[in-house]
Amino acid sequence: MDKIDERILIEISQNIEICMDVYEALAKKLNLSEDELLKRLKNMKNQGVIKRIAPVLYHQNTEYKYHAMTAWKIPKNKIDTMLYEMQKIENISHIYERNINKDWPYNLFGMLHGKEKEEIQNIIKFLSKKIQVTEYTVLYTKKQWKKTSPNIEYFIR
Amino acid sequence: MTKEEKMILNELQKGIPLEKRPFLKIANKLCLSEEKIIRAIHSLKKKGYIRRFGAILDVNQLGVKSTLVGMKVRGEDVEKIANIVSSYEGVTHNYERDHIYNLWFTLMESSDERLEKTLKEIKERTKVEMIHLPSEKKHKTNVFFKFE
Known part of the structure; x- marks a missing residue:
């Protein structure tokens, strides 16, 4: 990662202009050749800095109206099976293991998205039964106060 | 969303290729024209489905x-x-x-x-x-x- 990569990241983490030669337009803005830009993008993709270039949705405007954060108390010996089952379900994004503390016994988190509330309830029922875990908590989204992509400039300055 | 827009959006969410004319690749895969893909993106932005089109970083x-x-x-x-x-x-x-x-x-x-x-x-x-x-x-x- 050098200064040029940083400039690229700042640019592409915003809203890029959509046209046929999308990378050429971007390269021009950055004063690079298209080949150079693509080479650097591929590099950063391989390093895992760039996950992908894709549309980010306003999910509340789509038919997915229900969102819930679920938190599970999963014993160590069941973690792998639980993760395996969760990863298979398309409605689950953002699976994290987190530290527990005295006020929070749940160590595994998964975000669930559904077109109907029932869809979410069914997934929870399925997982609970499959893994034989009854200690979990469900936190439906009531209101989104803020959702934004990280401001790269703020972090690398 | 039209049926075609849904199909396009499903494909785009996987990420566009890091190659010249990435939308042409996607168009070929979906048997649509490149113009159609680009028009669909603009329309999905305008209709408020797409918040941002860009890189998703770790x-x-x-x-x-x-x-x-x-x-x-x-x-x-x-x-x-x-x-x-x-x-x-x-x-x-x-x-x-x-x-x-x-x-x-x-x-x-x-x-x-x-x-x-x-x-x-x-x-x-x-x-x-x-x-x-x-x-x-x-x-x-x-x-x-x-x-x-």
Whole structure:
């Protein structure tokens, strides 16, 4: 990662202009050749800095109206099976293991998205039964106060 | 969304190729024209389905530290507290949830020290009970909405 990569990241983490030669337009803005830009993008993709270039949705405007954060108390010996089952379900994004503390016994988190509330309830029922875990908590989204992509400039300055 | 837009959006969410004329590749895959893909993106943006078209980064790879915080806020204070939390640049997500811990936010900062500093400041400003749940291990961070 050098200064040029940083400039690229700042640019592409915003809203890029959509046209046929999308990378050429971007390269021009950055004063690079298209080949150079693509080479650097591929590099950063391989390093895992760039996950992908894709549309980010306003999910509340789509038919997915229900969102819930679920938190599970999963014993160590069941973690792998639980993760395996969760990863298979398309409605689950953002699976994290987190530290527990005295006020929070749940160590595994998964975000669930559904077109109907029932869809979410069914997934929870399925997982609970499959893994034989009854200690979990469900936190439906009531209101989104803020959702934004990280401001790269703020972090690398 | 039209049937065609749904099909296009499903494909685009996987990420566009890092090659010249990426939409041509996608067009060929879906047996549509390149113009159609581009027009659909503009239309989906205009209709408010696409918030942003760009790179999705793993900021932790850039050394960024992140955490999740849950707060127990009194009902009448939610808006005030939510606004304080949202005012921080490092707060990327801030959601009210149906739970005794009713306000949840993610915080990212460029170092552990900055993370601690911001958390301390939020705690002092809001005087709200909060739980701090740093992530131990990330297993999946992709959202994929399948439109049918």
